[in-house]
Amino acid sequence: MTYDNDKRRRLLSRLGRGLAGSVPILALAAGGVSLVNDEAPPEAREGAWFLSSAHAEGGAEGGAEAQAEAEAEAEAEGEAEGEAEGEGEAEGEAEGEAASAAAVRRPEGYAPAYSESGANPTELLARGEALYNDTSLSGNGLACASCHGSDGNDIGYQDTFEQPFPHRVAMAEAQFGMPEVHADEMVQICMVAPMEAEPLAWDSEELTSLAAYMVEVQRRFVGKPHDL
Ligand code: HEC
Incomplete structure (x- = not known):
């Protein structure tokens, strides 16, 4: 050129x-x-x-x-x-x-199928415990038990867990702006936040079982008589 x-x-x-x-x-x-x-x-x-x-x-x-x-x-x-x-x-x-x-908030017209104050059926608790250890619930390979322990070794809970539901939980307030939560709402919060998954259906046996199980874990956590 x-x-x-x-x-x-x-x-x-x-x-x-x-x-x-x-x-x-x-x-x-x-x-x-x-x-x-x-x-x-x-x-x-x-x-x-x-x-x-x-x-x-x-x-x-x-x-x-x-x-x-x-x-x-x-x-x-x-x-x-x-x-x-x-x-x-x-x-x-x-x-x-x-x-x-x-x-993660209870929808309008929803009536929980577990008790937050009394005993829950043993089958519900057994199912709840199985789900609590099930990694397939999450989007990241974790199970509830990965953070919260299992077999009576309850970890990852703060002192607020000692109060009956509904009560204030720091994570619920900080991340979702909820001043207090029911057990099922807390399950949903851990589903979408630390478990990186979709919330469970409100009328699902999974949510009912897990919430019932959490109520019983709470009784164990504070040293009350429990069925676990
Ligand atoms: C990656 C760790 C992690 C996983 C997995 C996890 N959580 Fe949590 N969970 C937390 C943290 C962090 C808190 C918040 C503690 C706080 O702010 O008081 C919490 C709080 C809770 C509480 C509330 C305790 C209270 O004070 O009332 C419940 C109930 C709970 N988790 C249940 C579950 C369930 C059920 C699952 C499985 C579906 C699950 N968590 C999975 C980390 C986890």
Whole structure:
């Protein structure tokens, strides 16, 4: 490829017009110079020298400024985009939280099929215990027992667990804005938060069994007579 004089002239005349050239053209010219210097044959390099000296006279500073401006603009755009993305995420999180808070709260018209104050049938407790140890309930390979222990080794509960349901639980309040929770709501909260799964159906035997089991674990936790 021979060095194109016409092209060079056109380029120089654009540079000669100094800052009248648009930012992308100046940036392109600056990029072109280094490309020619590194890779072009000697006669082209002469041209390049000429081009860069003209550039120096005509508007090297302008070019540098323009490039700096272009970079600053690009950065500003980048930041704006970053901010917009950040906002989008924040909104998404807020929506997600509101949605899951609704999903873990007892729905209207719901009547629990377990007792929070009295004894629950032994079959319900046995089923609850099995589910409590079942890793397939979660989306992350955990079982309730992974965090809360098993066989009477009750761990991962705070002192609030000693109070009868409904009561305040720090996680429910902090993550879901619920000032107090029933046993079934707490099961749903641990399903969607630490277990990373969908909440259980409100009328499911899984939810009823787990909630009944939690009531009994609570009795054990505070040293009351229990059926476990
Ligand atoms: C990754 C660990 C983890 C897993 C798995 C987990 N939980 Fe929890 N659980 C917690 C944490 C953390 C708390 C909150 C303690 C607090 O804020 O008082 C909690 C609290 C509870 C409470 C409330 C205790 C109280 O004070 O009333 C119950 C009930 C409960 N979990 C049941 C379950 C059940 C049922 C499952 C399985 C479906 C489960 N958890 C799975 C970590 C876990």
